[in-house]
Amino acid sequence: MTYTVAVRELCEFTAKQGDLDLRFTPAPTALEGMAGHAVAAARRGAGYRAEVALSGSYQTLQVRGRADGYDPERQRIDEVKTFKGRLDRQPASHRALHWAQAKVYGWLLCQQEQLAHIDVALVYLDVGTQQETVFTQRCAADDLRQHFEAQCQRFIAWAAQQMAHRTARDAALTALTFPFGGFRTGQRPLAEAVYKAATAGCCLLAQAPTGIGKTMGTLFPLLKAVPAQQIDKVFFLAAKTSGRQTALDALSRLSDRAPALPLRVLELVARDKACEHPGNACHGESCPLAQGFYDRLPAARAAAVANGEAGGTAALHQAQVRKVALQHQVCPYYLSQEIARWADVVVGDYNYYFDLGGLLHGLTQANQWRTALLVDEAHNLVERGRKMYTAELRPAALAEARRSATAARHAPVKKALDKVRRCWVALDKAQASAYAVHDTFPDKLLAALQQCGSTLTEHFTDHPTEPDAALQAFYFDALHLVHMAELLGAHSMVDITQPTHSYNGKATTPGDSTLCIRNVVPAPFLQPRLAAAHTSTLFSATLQPARYYADLLGLPADHWWVDVESPFHAAQLQVQVARHISTRFPHRAASLHPIVALMARQFQARPGNYLAFFSSYDYLQQVAALFAQRHPEVPHWCQTRRMLEAEQRAFLDRFTPTSQGIAFAVLGGAFAEGIDLPGKRLVGAFLATLGLPQINPVNEQIRERMHALFGAGYDYTYLYPGLQKVVQAAGRVIRTPSDEGVVHLMDDRFGHAQVRALLPHWWGLHPRAGTPVPRQDLDGHAPLPLPRPASKISI
Structure with a gap:
């Protein structure tokens, strides 16, 4: 049995040494890197061969990769590295790693072409100036062979251990049985769909109701598919900490039922949660855990993965990784990133895979992993995706950077920042309205930001021991904006918003606008990441209509769709529509008394714990104040703006099996999804809103773009996102097959057939067959026909 490893992965394992050092950054973007490689190749002769596929073996190790280029006439192989900043600031450890990679490619080419010697060249190309710096070594083939074998010898013991682990893992997963007595109602069809999708190597969109055990119903079948499908890694991606914890708990239950299961489970957490020295920069001169990081990494890595090698799951959660890291005096955050290469299941936030610089996607591409x-809670990926690919620059960030001590001491920095400010002011002076949308990002300001980025890169490289939080914050914001400007397309829009005086609506000082490249459709960015996986399952209780999510998330045309039947029935949940109430903004004042009266009647009829959801804090406070005045005998408590975690826990702790009262919350906030209050902890919910996003200039521009792209502007911008929040909030009431409760939908628009068609079928509110969908006005816009559903999987 052979173990296959990429050249880059081999050398990063064997040739990295010394400090962790991030000062020679930022690296060029992927597009800049590709363009730089193309420039270097174009400058070579007609016979130059770019992207040369190479492979070779040593004992049980198979090594493969692509050399950047080979010139047969000069008999020279090139390893091209693009960079920004000053090359003379490059750490020696970086150069040593690059030589190690280049020489491995050199031997593989000598072996393939039967060469006695070859020139090995490191070609450093500055993406800003397009200038090359070339370092060349004449190498005998035998010397390169010895170098190659030395790298392989350092890796082969680890490879043998990895092969043994993989064999034991796959055997244990083949024999793995479901950890409970049987599947819950609805859980088996979900599991079958996930397994079939993995077997077929396709993408699955799964709508499955809350309460059936979706996490175990997806993890178990996917793990069962791992051996036959030769899947290297399973990535469980969540929007919130609670989702990560649910996955870790499910994997722990599997481990409890199968103690000998050799599964490496890694939890990835954000840098600010893992950093031991948040005030220090990430290099050996500043942080003690970065000093000598790569020298101590092998022992730390071995200790981490050995945690479960005796025959059991290695649970590398945040606390365990931190413990190992501190025992070996290495950074916990970067240790977890190294361990990701050797984990079987990685649990982390969406951004670790879907962000432009996502670690897991990058590793998948570099190592050609077969991933699942x-x-x-995939409904969250629409908004999260938009945020990942949106770049915003606020005037306060530039003002703080210009006021920084660094700008005062270093003239080039101040000059670059001042130029950005001048271009920003000129742009605002030319803008006639408070809000404007541009076809492209303004050229002069973009050029100033690009030049400023280069200047700050050089400054941070030359002054690594002068941290400046304000300057760094602006720097990274500006880099992201420039990057997104390079990727601008129909999926995003450029808008500039100037603050206005509340009393006259006029714009304030020029240069005080907010610059934004606003992503509207994340599909073009998400689609290649979904395509990079062997199989993917996106699941949630609210994915209706399926076509909306397929369009915005970039699902492949041949993806599968499954709508798992709910284990609940209409008799469990009384859903009442208050047709006499309108919560439209002009009707808010008139709605207060009817809402309070309805809530009081329901509480008197069935005392218990209730959640009441509103469209805004202002609306919530108006209703809560009137309710307290009219019904002081009924306990109530309210969500407030920017609640801390302790305050959120206190809010939820008031829901006990014996307590009574009404909690007021904002729809779409912390208590509208992801919380579990089964049984008598929650017996009902009131929803005084359709959840429709506010009609404002930004959303109206999004509506126009959605109409142009999908012919469903109002529905895609307002109706579907709003009702998704409604269904999520109402889903807090029925959590188990034994729960019973009531939901009051307090708005006449819930009676419209088009709206009812988007609510869960088991609620019993769907229009009867043949009922026409009237052309009714929903907040000023005529509804469009429902989009066609995606094709369903047969299970």
């Missing part, structure tokens, strides 16, 4: 994705 589970995307939890």
Whole structure:
């Protein structure tokens, strides 16, 4: 049995040494890197061969990769590295790693072409100036062979251990049985769909109701498919900490039922949660855990993965990784990133795979892994995706950078920042309205930001021991904006928003606008990441209509769709529509008394715990104040703006099996999804809103773009996102097959057939067959026909 490893992965394992050092950054973007490689190749002669596929073996190790280029006439192989900043600031450890990679490619080419010697060249190309710096070594083939074998010898013991682990893992997963007595109602069809999708190597969109055990119903079948499908990694991606914890708990239950299961489970957490020295920069001169990081990494890595090698799951959660890291005096955050290469299941936030610089996607591409994705609460990926690919620059960030001590001491920095400010002011002076949308990002300001980025890169490289939080914050914001400007397309829009005086609506000082490249459709960015996986399952309780999510998330045309039947029935949940109430903004004042009266009647009829959801904090406070005045005998408590975690826990702790009262919350907030209050902890919910996003200039521009792209502007911008929040909030009431409760939908628009068609079928509110969908006005816009559903999988 052979173990296959990429050249880059081999050398990063064997040739990295010394400090962790991030000062020679930022690296060029992927597009800049590709363009730089193309420039270097174009400058070579007609016979130059770019992207040369190479492979070779040593004992049980198979090594493969692509050399950047080979010039047969000069008999020279090139390893091209693009960079920004000053090359003379490059750490020696970086150069040593690059030589190690280049020489491995050199031997593989000598072996393939039967060469006695070859020139090995490191070609450094500055993406800003397009200038090359070339370092060349004449190498005998035998010397390169010895170098190659030395790298392989350092890796082969680890490879043998990895092969043994993989064999034991796959055997244990083949024998793995479901950890409970049987599947819950609805859980088996979900599991069958996930397994079939993995077997077929396709993408699955799964709508499955809350309460059936979606996490175990997706993890178990996917793990069962791993051996036969030769899947290297399973990535469980969640929008929130609660989703990660649910996955870790499910994997722990599997481990409890199968103690000998050798599964390496890694939890990835954000840098600010893992950093031991948040005030220090990430290099050996500043942080003690970065100093000598790569020298101590092998022992730390071995200790981490050995945690479960005796025959059992290695649970590498945040606390365990931190413990190992501190025992070996290495950074916990970067240790977890190294361990990701050797984990079987990685649990982390969406951004670790879907962000432009996502670690897991990058490793998948570099190592050609066969991966499987589970995307939890996938309805959140639309908004999260938009945020990942949106770049915003606020005037306060530039003002703080210009006021920084660094700008005062270093003239080039101040000059670059001042130029950005001048271009920004000129742009605002030319803008006639408070809000404007541009076809492209303004050229002069973009050029100033690009030049400023280069200047700050050089400054940070030359002054690594002068941290400046304000300057760094602006720097990274500006880099992201420039990057997104390079990727601008129909999926995004450029808008500039100037603050206005509340009393006259006029714009304030020029240069005080907010610059934004606003992503509207994340599909073009998400689609290649989904395509990079062997199989992916995106699941949630609210994915209706399926076509909306397929369009915005970039699902492949041949994806599968399954709508798992709910284990609940209409008799469990009384859903009442208050047709006499309108919560439209002009009707808010008139709605207060009817809402309070309805809530009081329901509480008197069935005392218990209730959640009441509103469209805004202002609306919530108006209703809560009137309710307290009219019904002081009924306990109530309210969500407030920017609640801390302790305050959120206190809010939820008031829901006990014996307590009574009404909690007021904002729809779409912390208590509208992801919380579990089964049984008598929650017996009902009131929803005084359709959840429709506010009609404002930004959303109206999004509506126009959605109409142009999908012919469903109002529905895609307002109706579907709003009702998704409604269904999520109402889903807090029925959590188990034994729960019973009531939901009051307090708005006459819930009576419209078009709206009822988007609510869960088991609620019993769907229009009867043949009922026409009237052309009714929903907040000023005529509804469009429902989009066609995606094709369903037969299970």
